[in-house]
Amino acid sequence: MARPTGATGKWLMGTALASILMAALSGCGASPGSSRTTLILYNGQHPQTTDSLVTAFEHQTGIQVEVRSNDEDVLADQIKEEGTASPADLIYTENSPALEYLQSTKLLARVPQSTLSRVPAKYNSPASDWVGVSARVSVLVYNTTLLKPSQLPTSVLALADPKWRGLLAIAPGETDFQPIITSIARTYGKTTALKWLEGVGANAQQNRYPDNETITARVNSGQAAIGIINQYYWYRLRAEIGSSQMRSAISYLAPRNPGYVVDVSGAAVLKSSRHQAAADRFLAFLVSRQGQEILAHSDSFEYPLGSGVVTARALRPFASLQPAPLTIADLGDGAEAVALLHQSQLL
């Protein structure tokens, strides 16, 4: 029989009450009581990219920005669920499809022309609802001890060749994978795209990873020999672990090959935001010379898109890239690529 432990019981109830009270209080504290504007940014971009931009913007304007980071598609789902009651003022994503999806649900506000005009029109929302901020390009990553440059394919279609069985790594759930599928479907038709997916799925049976970061790390460690990623993951891994630890390299596909895709990261203001003017200033800052210079020098290794700024990093120059002629409208909200992924049983 348990001893009567009245003291424990009281202590416990006391703790319970105190914690509930504390929680309630801190909850109240979260809503800003000051007159200073605070913007809420839903961030699907890599935190290091966003952090440096937000800090500079706060410094320049005195407007606070609070950041909520999550996967971009989960954020889009969340905004859809929140509807016009969304606390978010802004959304910043890694890829255009999440923005195109929100655009199609009529939740995004029109971006001022002065902001849009900072960026070449082909990288902006076709409906002027979001602005392109930065871009990166898809490349092959390969393990330099397992493969020689001469063995590398020049077309993305070759990755479905059975000779890559057990050597290829893919991340079917990674949003960066979808533009490549869309691009192949646009160029060769859905049947070929489906066949290709089934081929790469079989080749990557042993090496299916959740994201491009993992593909890059596993190719580097030799668990897989080759993968297709966006170039910046390789540079980031190198910055993270140091050049001496790199056992991999990147390689570009043949010019205009459908696997050679430029992905655009963009930002938008929500129609429901009660701080439209401040939020517009944030968008303008992102594509201003100052904002773009931050991107050009940062460890994000992305290509700045606006105000004529070019990357300060030792990347292949953006102007010399020869990607497939895929438009933002072609990419859409990614539903076509997802349907193909479902059909091929990769998702």
Place this chain on the structure above:
Amino acid sequence: MPGVVRARRRIPRAVLIASCLVAVLLLLPLAFLLLEARQVGWTELSALLFRRVTATLLWNMVQLAVVVTALAAVIGTGAAWCVERSDLPGRRLLAMLLVLPLAIPDFVVAFGWVSVLPAVSGYGGAVLVMTAGLYPLVYLPVAASLRGADPSQEETARTLGLGPWRAFWHVTLRQTRPTILAGCLLVSLALLAEYGAFEILGYQTFTTEIFTEFQAAINAPAACALSLVVVLIGLVVLAGEGALRDRGRVARAAHNSSRAAPRHRLGRWRWPAVGALGSLIAVALGMPIGVIVYWMVRGGSSTLPQSASVANAAGHTVLYSAAAAAVATALAMPVALLAVRSPIRAVRLLERSTYIVQGLPGLVIALALVFFALHYLPFVYQTSGLLIGAYAILFFPLAYVAVRASVMQAPVALEEVARSLGRRPLAVRLRVTLPLIAPGLAAAFCLVFLSAVTELTATLILVPTGVQTLATQFWAFTGNVSYGAAAPYAAAMVAISVVPGILLGRWFDRRPTRSAELS
């Protein structure tokens, strides 16, 4: 039979109403799933559901659940028997260490193995990591039950000529069967909901597929519809456990035994047993802690800036988890009182409905709360209050199991004595019942706290904007392959969880007969 008397007692109305409210709260996520699923046409849903990959994922889930649950049952029961019923050397230390793997988040364990030995992955890796992480859910209650069980039955069996093995098999195991099953239920439900560890290990189940669906496609209704399948599997598991438990009813352990069971001599099995338990602890505890230390020593530099210091993130984690633990424990009390004191069919149904959330992905529960909060309580949205509520809902079943166990042990007679002495019902609950079940409440608090400390997917959606917890920072760094920078956050999670882990071990470790022994 005290149970017979209990069944006839009138249900206090307040307890009944409170229990119904709790059940409604816990069924909110299910209601949300049904609402969302209605938006998906049958054609779309069937196209998504009836595919080859679905069968593969379900098979992955089932084979893992069966194997890990069985392994956890064997390891948990075996370890509990060694510690409680044998003359194993160093059993006091082992008793504490055997509980602690519960304090290490499964995704930290998975990260530990994969970041050092990437070959540990897939099915084998998942079996290893999940068994090592979940066996304490069987070990804890079984150890407590072995401690409290009446040894005279086993002794009688032995005097009637049964060998030690057969006595163990036919008597001891039967006495503890309901407890083993309850532990197995928690293990299998936890496996249904697991996501983080499987993603790191590259093992796909139906639940990881739901998360992938959320992350790769912007189609919440479809992903929610898929979650209904997990609910169905959860119901099957619950029904299975219920059926097995009913069959074992007669063997319910007597908790008011007056003396401790004698310890069995291990003889030449002594050192092999120590070796086996030592290796178990090395795998389940030594390996993940070793890897965290390794990455901390290797260096924490990262191109990813810290959004929150370890101390700041730890502060929020502790605050949210402690509050959630208190709320979940408070919610579990009326349901446990009702279920134990009035075990009628309707009450059992209500009781079991509260288990459903345990199998649901945290992401789904979070989206359900986004929906209900914005529709009915917009001012709580993205406040810490709602996050705490989400944790309390997510981990309610854990609190419930512990509270129920202690309510079952609290004799109703003491309350009746107090009442017959003229105390008012409320006073009786506060002065008599509460102290009697306080240790159980403490255990419930610890279990929920441990789980909430590591919660990630619901946190990312519901945490107040700008706030970081240890889990969200750990996620940000590991997502960036910045293992060195992630390690201190993992270390903080483990450090915070060790204290409740030890407390939990001590609660299950306490002897129900202590007062009798002392007197």
